[in-house]
Amino acid sequence: MLHNLRWGLGLALALSVVILLWWLNRPEPDHPAYLELYGNVDVRQVDLSFRVAGRLEAVSADEGDRVDPGDTIASLEREDFVDAVSLAEAELSAQQALLDALEAGNRPEEIGQAEAQVEQSRAALVFAEATLERQETLAERNIASHQLHDEAQMQVDLAVARLRAAEETLALLRQGPREEDKRAARAHRDALLVSLQLARRRLEDASLTAPNQGIVLTRIREPGAVISAGEPIYTISLSEPIWVRTYLDEPDLGHIHPGMNVTVSTDSGGRYTGQIGFISPVAEFTPRSVQTRELRTSLVYRVRVVVSEADNGLRQGMPVTVHVDLAANDE
Numbered sequence: 001m002l003h004n005l006r007w008g009l010g011l012a013l014a015l016s017v018v019i020l021l022w023w024l025n026r027p028e029p030d031h032p033a034y035l036e037l038y039g040n041v042d043v044r045q046v047d048l049s050f051r052v053a054g055r056l057e058a059v060s061a062d063e064g065d066r067v068d069p070g071d072t073i074a075s076l077e078r079e080d081f082v083d084a085v086s087l088a089e090a091e092l093s094a095q096q097a098l099l100d101a102l103e104a105g106n107r108p109e110e111i112g113q114a115e116a117q118v119e120q121s122r123a124a125l126v127f128a129e130a131t132l133e134r135q136e137t138l139a140e141r142n143i144a145s146h147q148l149h150d151e152a153q154m155q156v157d158l159a160v161a162r163l164r165a166a167e168e169t170l171a172l173l174r175q176g177p178r179e180e181d182k183r184a185a186r187a188h189r190d191a192l193l194v195s196l197q198l199a200r201r202r203l204e205d206a207s208l209t210a211p212n213q214g215i216v217l218t219r220i221r222e223p224g225a226v227i228s229a230g231e232p233i234y235t236i237s238l239s240e241p242i243w244v245r246t247y248l249d250e251p252d253l254g255h256i257h258p259g260m261n262v263t264v265s266t267d268s269g270g271r272y273t274g275q276i277g278f279i280s281p282v283a284e285f286t287p288r289s290v291q292t293r294e295l296r297t298s299l300v301y302r303v304r305v306v307v308s309e310a311d312n313g314l315r316q317g318m319p320v321t322v323h324v325d326l327a328a329n330d331e
Contacts, residue, residue, distance in 0.1 A: 035255065037303065037322040039246025041314045045217065047232040050076060051205040056225045059233070063219055067210040067236065074208040074233050081203040088196035095192050099185040121166040125159035128152070214238040242310035244274065246322050247300040250283070255326055262305055263323040270313040274322075278304040 054076035061073040131152045218235040221227060244264055248256055260276045280302040305322055307314065314320070 033325075033327045035252060035324040035326060037246040037248060037324065039244045039303075039305070039320060039322060041316060041318040041320060042243040042245040042304075043314070043316040044238045044243070045316075046211070046214075046236050046238060048073070048208060048210070048234040048236060049230050049232050050074075050208055050227065051229055052076070052081075052202050053228045054080070054206060054226070056221055056223050056227055056233070058223055059219060059221070061216050061219070061234065063216050065216045066214070066239075067216060068213050069210055071210045072207050073210055073216075076206040076227075078203065078206050081199070081206050084199040085196070085203055088192065088199040092189070092192040092196050095185065095189045099182070099189050102182050102185050117169070118163065118166040121159065121163035125156070125163050128155040128159040131155065208233060210236065212236075212238050213240060237316065240310070242307040242314050243277070244305040244307060244320055244322060246303050246305060248279070248303050249300055253279075253301060256303065256324065260324060263325075264305060264307055264314075265321050265323065266313060266318060268313070272307050272310060272314065274305045274307040276303060276324075277306040 057075050057077045059074045061067055061071075067073055134152075214236040216234055217237050219233075220235065221231070221233050227233070256276060256279060258276050258279060262274050262276060264272045264274050283299040283301055303322075
């Protein structure tokens with residue numbers, strides 16, 4: 001039994017030495033120095049349209065033409081938009097004049113005219129009271145009829161009412177316009193100012209300009225057509241930036257990161273420099289363009305490569321190869 005125990009301990013010790021030696025001399029995991037990814041050029045397209053409706057007057061770009069940012073490539077008939085601006089300017093001018101009159105208050109001449117009306121009404125009241133007094137004296141002596149007395153009393157009441165109205169008018173003129181009326185006039189003026197700005201902006205929108213550098217792919221509408229707001233006039237392929245859409249297997253995910261320099265090559269021999277711009281955080285199945293069963297069922301991650309200084313050699317959907325020199329990027 002002692003012999004068997006010694007033999008067992010020796011075997012265990014030998015096995016431990018073998019495991020230790022294997023651990024110390026185990027092969028390093030593969031670390032590729034170079035990757036090739038296969039993808040397609042993903043050129044962005046944009047549909048250009050007017051923000052306002054109208055009749056198309058002119059189009060100045062044709063299919064295949066290159067356009068630069070700010071180039072006017074189409075325009076609508078402008079008469080209605082110009083008239084809308086003129087109308088908004090006139091309404092704003094009239095309202096501003098009204099507001100200026102309210103803020104300036106009543107003119108001294110208007111106040112003087114109201115004061116003269118008060119004096120005239122006061123003199124008429126004095127005359128009516130004197131007439132009433134004479135009629136009362138005559139009525140007491142039975143010289144005049146009571147009807148004349150009543151008419152004189154009516155004239156006094158009428159003169160009193162006219163004097164009160166004239167005095168109230170004078171008081172209102174001296175106080176000037178109410179603050180509420182001024183605030184309402186200012187608010188209306190501000191609303192008309194916004195309407196004018198909107199009319200001017202609509203006039204500017206009657207011209208269609210290119211937002212970016214690109215090439216006209218399709219000219220959709222022709223002069224004379226009545227179009228609605230948002231209806232496409234052109235389809236433009238943007239020249240910058242040019243993207244390449246490719247996919248990365250999960251085992252290679254740890255070797256790639258945004259900002260890495262890459263080289264993009266085409267089947268015709270073109271070579272371009274680029275950078276890894278985006279790596280999707282979500283796994284997806286290999287696209288259907290890959291027809292083998294093994295790759296179709298694999299999970300991959302979408303990668304976007306931004307190509308710098310691209311030219312007409314890169315076109316929408318073109319297959320390309322992305323070369324990633326891992327050793328050079330690690331330096």
